[in-house]
Amino acid sequence: MFTYYLDLAMRSLRRNRMLTALMVVAIALGIGASMTTLTVLHVLSGDPLPGTSGTLFYPRIDPRDQDSYEEGKEPPYQVTWIDGMNMLHAKRADRQALMTGGSVPVQPAQSGLDPFYSDARYTSSDFFPMFRVPFLYGRPWSAEEDESKARVVVISRKLNEKLFGGKDSTGQTLRMKDTAFRVIGVLDEWRPNPHFYDVDTGKYAASEDVFVPLATSRDVRLEHDGSTDCWGTGGDEEHAETQPCVWLQFWVQLDSASKVAAYKEYLVHYSEEQRALGRFVRPVNVQLNGLMEWLDINKVVPGDVRLQTWLAFGFLLVCLVNTVGLMLAKFLRRAGELGVRRALGASKREVFMQLLIESGVIGLAGGLFGLLLAFFGLWLVRRQPSDYASLAHLDLTMLLATFVLAIGSTLLAGLLPAWRACQITPALQLKSQ
Amino acid sequence: MQIKPILSALRRHKAGTFLIAMQIALTLAIVCNALFIIHQRVAHLSEPSGIDEPNIFVIKSEWVGAPGTERVDAMIREDLQVLRQLPGVQDVTPSNSYPLRGGGWDDAIKLKPDQLQDSSGATIYFADEHFLDTLGLKLIAGRNFRADEIGHMDMRYKLAPPMVIVTKALADKLFPGGDAVGKTLYLIGGPATIVGEVELLQAQSVSQWASAFAYRSVIIPERLAISLGSFYIVRTRPGQLDATMRAAGKALFAHNPRRVINEDDGILSFSEVRSRAYESDRGMAILMGVISIVLLAVTAAGIVGLTSFWVGQRRRQIGVRRALGATKQDILHYFMTENLLISGVGVLVGAVLAIAMNLWMVTRFEMHHLSLAYLIGGVVILLLLGQGAVLAPALRASRVPPVEATRSV
Numbered sequence: 080m081f082t083y084y085l086d087l088a089m090r091s092l093r094r095n096r097m098l099t100a101l102m103v104v105a106i107a108l109g110i111g112a113s114m115t116t117l118t119v120l121h122v123l124s125g126d127p128l129p130g131t132s133g134t135l136f137y138p139r140i141d142p143r144d145q146d147s148y149e150e151g152k153e154p155p156y157q158v159t160w161i162d163g164m165n166m167l168h169a170k171r172a173d174r175q176a177l178m179t180g181g182s183v184p185v186q187p188a189q190s191g192l193d194p195f196y197s198d199a200r201y202t203s204s205d206f207f208p209m210f211r212v213p214f215l216y217g218r219p220w221s222a223e224e225d226e227s228k229a230r231v232v233v234i235s236r237k238l239n240e241k242l243f244g245g246k247d248s249t250g251q252t253l254r255m256k257d258t259a260f261r262v263i264g265v266l267d268e269w270r271p272n273p274h275f276y277d278v279d280t281g282k283y284a285a286s287e288d289v290f291v292p293l294a295t296s297r298d299v300r301l302e303h304d305g306s307t308d309c310w311g312t313g314g315d316e317e318h319a320e321t322q323p324c325v326w327l328q329f330w331v332q333l334d335s336a337s338k339v340a341a342y343k344e345y346l347v348h349y350s351e352e353q354r355a356l357g358r359f360v361r362p363v364n365v366q367l368n369g370l371m372e373w374l375d376i377n378k379v380v381p382g383d384v385r386l387q388t389w390l391a392f393g394f395l396l397v398c399l400v401n402t403v404g405l406m407l408a409k410f411l412r413r414a415g416e417l418g419v420r421r422a423l424g425a426s427k428r429e430v431f432m433q434l435l436i437e438s439g440v441i442g443l444a445g446g447l448f449g450l451l452l453a454f455f456g457l458w459l460v461r462r463q464p465s466d467y468a469s470l471a472h473l474d475l476t477m478l479l480a481t482f483v484l485a486i487g488s489t490l491l492a493g494l495l496p497a498w499r500a501c502q503i504t505p506a507l508q509l510k511s512q
Numbered sequence: 513m514q515i516k517p518i519l520s521a522l523r524r525h526k527a528g529t530f531l532i533a534m535q536i537a538l539t540l541a542i543v544c545n546a547l548f549i550i551h552q553r554v555a556h557l558s559e560p561s562g563i564d565e566p567n568i569f570v571i572k573s574e575w576v577g578a579p580g581t582e583r584v585d586a587m588i589r590e591d592l593q594v595l596r597q598l599p600g601v602q603d604v605t606p607s608n609s610y611p612l613r614g615g616g617w618d619d620a621i622k623l624k625p626d627q628l629q630d631s632s633g634a635t636i637y638f639a640d641e642h643f644l645d646t647l648g649l650k651l652i653a654g655r656n657f658r659a660d661e662i663g664h665m666d667m668r669y670k671l672a673p674p675m676v677i678v679t680k681a682l683a684d685k686l687f688p689g690g691d692a693v694g695k696t697l698y699l700i701g702g703p704a705t706i707v708g709e710v711e712l713l714q715a716q717s718v719s720q721w722a723s724a725f726a727y728r729s730v731i732i733p734e735r736l737a738i739s740l741g742s743f744y745i746v747r748t749r750p751g752q753l754d755a756t757m758r759a760a761g762k763a764l765f766a767h768n769p770r771r772v773i774n775e776d777d778g779i780l781s782f783s784e785v786r787s788r789a790y791e792s793d794r795g796m797a798i799l800m801g802v803i804s805i806v807l808l809a810v811t812a813a814g815i816v817g818l819t820s821f822w823v824g825q826r827r828r829q830i831g832v833r834r835a836l837g838a839t840k841q842d843i844l845h846y847f848m849t850e851n852l853l854i855s856g857v858g859v860l861v862g863a864v865l866a867i868a869m870n871l872w873m874v875t876r877f878e879m880h881h882l883s884l885a886y887l888i889g890g891v892v893i894l895l896l897l898g899q900g901a902v903l904a905p906a907l908r909a910s911r912v913p914p915v916e917a918t919r920s921v
Contacts, residue, residue: 401814404531408821
């Protein structure tokens with residue numbers, strides 16, 4: 080029966096080519112626009128570390144002075160060197176890392192390669208195991224190497240290919256800012272999206288190419304990048320370790336809910352202790368946000384992208400209403416034909432099924448064209464200069480979603496016209512003939 | 513033209529009428545807001561920078577190695593000499609930033625050292641005595657810096673220049689009574705006397721987060737001498753921008769090769785800077801434009817399609833009317849009026865929807881309140897669109913011959 084209905088649908092659609100084309104194009108445009116924007120939204124609001132992100136937390140405390148104090152305001156988005164180091168050394172979490180971004184002048188030993196600047200991350204040693212960073216060669220540095228300001232460096236796969244032709248470069252020397260560093264590790268491909276651990280240096284930036292121990296970076300005076308917020312008499316970069324400035328990110332790994340509660344308690348105790356010492360003057364104000372929550376707070380997904388998604392779905396809605404209207408007119412026009420079928424013994428149910436199959440065919444065709452349009456739309460997005468441009472690809476989930484959306488919405492659109500057409504009284508239609 | 517028969521005919525096509533009206537309403541709501549978004553974005557990207565844009569380009573030169581502050585300052589001054597000797601160059605100035613760069617050093621400004629709340633935020637521009645001339649800024653009060661007043665500093669020192677030049681926007685904010693020159697403001701490192709006031713200079717960021725202190729800038733008499741490098745802003749003689757941009761990088765490398773000038777964005781003309789700064793606004797405006805046009809086209813096509821069906825369905829009635837004496841004009845008017853009635857209801861509902869949608873977007877996104885002009889414009893567009901779309905099927909209807917009345921099918 081299904082093939083018969085399909086045959087009927089195809090005949091009916093062929094009979095009125097312009098109208099069929101109009102319905103298919105409208106659905107395709109709606110689907111194309113919605114799927115393009117939805118895919119971008121899906122990519123941008125993804126989990127950077129699936130499976131691990133639930134155990135990662137971003138603690139915040141409030142070390143600022145009374146200037147501009149308002150009750151209920153969020154604590155600063157980063158930590159000072161003193162607080163960061165205190166929390167790092169307290170080791171109250173399963174793992175913890177203190178870090179900041181930077182930019183380093185790389186001076187290649189190979190002739191034919193000009194010096195260039197690379198994005199860098201200065202971090203304590205837990206960064207690599209905590210964020211499950213994959214290694215191609217070598218190993219991360221140890222806590223001891225971090226403390227002793229060892230001149231060691233971990234580089235990205237990309238930089239390793241540029242400098243060492245992709246070979247195992249561990250043990251080689253890399254000169255940066257007139258200082259020789261020993262390469263101890265090479266990362267495999269690693270690009271968490273968003274760039275969650277430091278959203279100030281590009282919300283969807285690629286991960287850095289150079290990783291240096293935090294203490295070493297201070298010792299060699301490597302320049303740091305990202306947001307620096309100072310208060311009181313702060314701003315002396317030479318002595319950033321003692322300045323009232325927040326410029327470091329501190330992340331912890333907490334493997335259970337009880338540990339999360341305990342850590343929050345520790346943050347309160349720590350703040351109280353600092354208040355007693357006179358270092359903190361504001362009332363205790365601590366936050367311990369999970370990774371995904373932290374991304375929400377930072378509004379990493381651009382407002383424009385969300386706005387575009389809403390508008391695209393509004394657009395799809397108009398296209399669907401359009402299709403409902405056209406299908407309704409079309410089905411009712413065929414009242415005569417349907418009346419004959421009903422008189423010859425087809426039940427309402429069967430007529431209903433027939434018409435739904437016809438709308439389903441339109442949905443399928445619209446979905447296919449819509450998919451092509453979505454591919455084109457995403458290609459356009461990738462040509463934009465935004466830092467998330469290269470991420471805009473359709474994955475399997477979104478591919479399936481496209482078809483579910485296309486066929487589902489057209490079937491839904493076909494429900495009303497098909498139902499109205501079933502209400503036709505066969506006798507009345509036959510009489511008028 | 514009698515409206516009553518039209519209404520009773522529409523009553524027999526409730527679902528179709530409802531759908532068209534709803535489509536028009538939704539289209540109006542979306543198109544109004546989309547046009548308003550375009551207006552907002554275009555207004556934003558048309559804000560003036562206050563500088564001589566056609567003749568300005570910017571070089572970002574980063575140093576290799578670890579030179580000290582004094583050495584960096586000496587190298588910067590040598591570079592300025594090199595650039596100044598290029599034939600097309602009118603003037604050069606070193607700075608930490610430039611308008612529309614996207615971000616940089618912002619500071620809180622106070623009027624008293626013990627003030628708890630800041631008086632304003634401000635963009636900090638490092639400058640030498642050539643800054644005003646290079647950018648083409650208009651000094652409206654006070655004086656420029658003198659060469660002997662220009663210091664140099666590392667980011668490591670506190671920002672405490674003895675004097676500053678401010679923009680009019682900042683001067684008006686700090687001293688609403690006017691006459692800011694000679695007064696004192698407090699930067700994070702201490703007091704500074706205002707020696708001059710320039711008319712207009714845009715901030716380094718035009719993003720939403722910096723909009724609270726848009727156009728409020730402080731120009732300080734310092735060269736930023738850090739080993740990370742800084743910017744050279746170059747103003748060329750009219751028509752010599754491209755040639756000078758090509759020559760500048762080569763001349764700098766020939767003088768001192770221990771530097772990095774990024775191939776992609778190391779040397780940027782100001783028009784490139786501008787297009788980068790407003791990329792997302794322009795993209796959004798274009799997207800909204802495309803969505804509006806396609807939406808209007810879909811709605812028009814829908815009206816054409818549905819009306820064509822109605823015309824086909826009513827051929828006999830039309831024939832009867834014609835046989836009873838109705839003119840072609842009458843039939844044409846019938847369908848035009850029918851459409852006007854449906855569109856009228858559609859735009860009424862649509863206007864309410866448009867306002868509701870706008871109010872919702874104001875709470876969720878960075879939107880302003882929809883101006884009435886856009887609503888009225890949208891209503892007019894949709895009414896005209898409806899009339900235009902219905903014209904072809906209505907004309908076809910008017911050509912139905914009276915003899916149709918005698919045919920059975």
